[in-house]
Every structure is written in structure tokens, then in C-alpha cells.
Amino acid sequence: MDAFFVSVEELYDPGLKGRPVVVGAPGDQRGVVAAASYEARKYGIHSAMPSRTAQRLCPHALFLPPRMELYEEWSEKVRAILERFTPIVQMVSIDEAYLDLTGTERLHGPAWHAAQKIQRTVATELNPAGGGAGLPCSIGVAASYLVAKVASDLAKPRGLLWVPQGVEAAFLAPLPVRRIPGIGKVTEKVLYSMAVATVADLAKVPEDQLVETFGRWGAALYRKARGQDTDLWFVDEEQKSISHERTFSEDTGDPATLEATLSHLAELVGKRLREGRLHARTITLKLRTAEFRTLTRAKTLVEPTDLDGVLYRTAAELFRRAWDRKKKVRLLGIAAGSLVEGPGQASLFDAEQRERLERLARAADRVRDRYGADAVQSAKSLRPKQDR
Numbered sequence: 001m002d003a004f005f006v007s008v009e010e011l012y013d014p015g016l017k018g019r020p021v022v023v024g025a026p027g028d029q030r031g032v033v034a035a036a037s038y039e040a041r042k043y044g045i046h047s048a049m050p051s052r053t054a055q056r057l058c059p060h061a062l063f064l065p066p067r068m069e070l071y072e073e074w075s076e077k078v079r080a081i082l083e084r085f086t087p088i089v090q091m092v093s094i095d096e097a098y099l100d101l102t103g104t105e106r107l108h109g110p111a112w113h114a115a116q117k118i119q120r121t122v123a124t125e126l127n128p129a130g131g132g133a134g135l136p137c138s139i140g141v142a143a144s145y146l147v148a149k150v151a152s153d154l155a156k157p158r159g160l161l162w163v164p165q166g167v168e169a170a171f172l173a174p175l176p177v178r179r180i181p182g183i184g185k186v187t188e189k190v191l192y193s194m195a196v197a198t199v200a201d202l203a204k205v206p207e208d209q210l211v212e213t214f215g216r217w218g219a220a221l222y223r224k225a226r227g228q229d230t231d232l233w234f235v236d237e238e239q240k241s242i243s244h245e246r247t248f249s250e251d252t253g254d255p256a257t258l259e260a261t262l263s264h265l266a267e268l269v270g271k272r273l274r275e276g277r278l279h280a281r282t283i284t285l286k287l288r289t290a291e292f293r294t295l296t297r298a299k300t301l302v303e304p305t306d307l308d309g310v311l312y313r314t315a316a317e318l319f320r321r322a323w324d325r326k327k328k329v330r331l332l333g334i335a336a337g338s339l340v341e342g343p344g345q346a347s348l349f350d351a352e353q354r355e356r357l358e359r360l361a362r363a364a365d366r367v368r369d370r371y372g373a374d375a376v377q378s379a380k381s382l383r384p385k386q387d388r
Contacts, residue, residue, distance in 0.1 A: 144227055174200065
């Protein structure tokens with residue numbers, strides 16, 4: 001979706017269109033930008049930027065408070081449209097998804113045609129006032145997640161870009177390395193020191209040299225430079241979050257099942273954080289009741305973390321405060337946001353304890369990589385197998 005939070009606000013106030021709009025904390029207060037219109041981005045404003053900085057860059061920008069429940073509602077409407085085109089829809093955030101269109105050609109034609117239909121359907125149907133000026137989206141069409149993601153980014157706003165199979169490496173070659181999902185400022189700086197500025201430069205570096213410099217991430221970079229997917233999740237720099245959620249086969253009010261599910265979700269999120277060498281400052285709980293009412297609650301941590309236990313304890317605390325025990329639960333989710341690269345500070349754990357916990361987490365990750373996500377779980381996570 002294009003500038004999703006702002007686009008939703010524009011549905012209810014068309015007068016916002018064409019103006020520099022920021023969704024986030026007020027410009028004169030502490031807090032960050034959650035989303036910015038393309039007009040605001042021309043001034044250098046981007047998500048996760050301090051709101052005070054955004055106001056300095058564009059004093060006449062209009063700041064709006066986030067309405068997360070409203071954005072969740074429209075995200076579900078987008079998902080419902082996507083699921084008409086294929087049963088394989090992977091939502092990676094509130095405003096981004098991957099679709100596997102393999103085998104749908106008889107229904108929708110080639111993937112390129114299906115993408116055009118999706119774009120038109122989202123624009124025409126997701127508009128409270130009717131007409132064809134609804135929610136805008138951009139789509140990348142390719143044979144790999146990575147290339148589809150890059151193509152989607154290059155197509156924004158309101159664009160569609162198809163990269164035919166077999167030309168992935170040529171498509172990526174002239175792009176700056178920062179265009180590769182997962183390459184942030186830290187990795188970019190190291191690559192520049194190796195005289196690597198473009199994806200073509202990266203593709204020339206021997207795999208063993210990348211592994212020596214970056215470890216397992218180096219092997220992933222070697223494949224990414226060729227347009228190949230890896231088993232490492234990547235995080236969109238704009239998105240700034242990693243999330244997992246679970247919809248129960250039957251609505252449940254069993255506390256043990258619900259907390260066990262939270263524990264398992266925390267393990268999945270933690271693994272992806274560690275794979276991306278990221279730490280989260282903010283943990284968000286998503287809870288949907290049997291009546292389809294969606295609640296979101298968030299907490300900012302004293303120090304960033306990638307540890308399953310911290311993720312679980314934070315989410316469980318938010319859950320216990322948000323859940324009305326009289327209401328059965330349909331869905332639970334955990335999102336890790338405000339991501340930072342590299343190791344976090346160690347103010348909450350002494351160095352020895354933290355190192356022990358990190359070694360344990362990495363060992364569990366290696367087993368999961370080989371035998372699957374359920375191969376190693378904490379005792380707290382074992383209860384809800386029937387819902388996986």
C-alpha cells in the first residue's frame with residue numbers, strides 16, 4: 001500500500017490530498033513519524049523520524065494522530081480482496097503482503113494481468129464515497145520475494161512493475177546496494193569500505209569473502225545480489241516492524257492456550273529479529289475478539305531486545321491488561337517495531353547472563369532452521385498445537 005496510514009486518512013478527508021501530511025506524534029512534542037504523504041517525503045520526512053525533526057524540515061506539514069484500529073480495519077479489507085485472487089496470501093505487515101499466484105492463470109490470466117486487476121479492485125472498492133479514487137497500492141511482479149519487493153518499491157506510488165523470470169540479476173545490477181531488502185546503514189557502510197556501491201559490485205564479491213565479513217548474513221547477501229530468495233527474512237526500511245499472528249480454528253477463552261500462543265509467536269518474532277541482526281524497541285500486541293473487534297496495545301522497552309523471553313513477557317503483560325475474560329479470542333499477534341541494527345544495550349542483564357540467553361536462542365534457531373519452526377519450543381509454547 002502507498003503511504004497507507006495517510007491514504008486511509010484521505011478517504012475520510014479528501015482535502016488532505018496533495019498536502020504534506022504526517023501521521024504520528026505532534027510536531028512540537030516528543031515522538032516519531034508513523035507515516036508521511038509523498039508530498040511530505042519531498043522535504044526529507046520519513047517514518048521513524050522524530051516528529052520535531054519533521055516539523056523543522058516542513059513547518060507547514062499537517063500532523064495527524066495515528067488511528068491504529070481504523071488502519072487495521074482497512075488492512076483487513078485489503079486482505080479480503082487479495083484472498084479472492086489466491087489462497088496463498090502472506091501479510092508481512094499492516095500494509096504489505098506477498099501473493100503466490102502459481103496455478104491461478106486460468107482464473108486471472110498471467111501474473112501481470114492479475115496484478116492489474118488487484119490494483120484496480122483495491123482502488124475502486126476501498127473507497128467509502130464510491131468511485132475509482134480509493135486506496136492506492138503499488139505492485140511488483142517477479143518469481144522471487146526479493147525481486148518482487150524491490151520492483152514494488154521502484155514502482156511507487158500507484159505503479160506496477162514486472163520483472164520477467166531470468167532477468168532478475170540484470171534488473172538488480174545497476175541499483176544501489178541499499179535497495180536490497182535488509183541492507184541498512186551499518187551493512188551499507190561496511191560494503192562501501194569494500195568498494196561495493198551497486199548490486200553489480202556486490203555480485204562480484206566471492207561468497208567466502210562475504211561470509212568471512214558478515215557470517216551467515218554474507219551467504220544471504222551473495223544470493224540476494226543474484227535476485228534469489230534466502231531463508232532469512234528481511235525487514236523493509238519503511239516498514240520498521242516484524243510481526244507474526246495466529247487465527248484460532250475455534251474462538252477460545254482458555255488462558256493457558258492464549259498465553260502459550262503468545263509464547264510461540266514471541267519465539268517466531270525473536271528468530272526473525274536475530275536473523276536480521278535487529279533489536280526491537282517497541283512491542284505491539286494485536287488481539288481480535290470473536291465479535292471481530294480488534295485491539296492493539298504497545299509498550300516501548302527501556303532497551304532494545306531480540307530475546308524471546310522479553311518479547312513474551314511484554315506481550316503477555318499487554319494481553320492481560322487488554323483482554324476481557326468474558327470475550328473469546330479469535331486472533332492474537334505480536335509485532336516488534338522501532339527496529340535498530342546491531343546489538344542492544346545490556347542495562348537489564350549482566351553481560352554473562354545476556355550472553356548465555358543469546359547463545360541459547362541462537363542454538364534453538366539452528367535447530368529450527370534444520371527441522372522446522374516447531375522443532376524447539378519453550379514449555380510455555382507447547383499447548384496450542386491444534387491451531388498451528
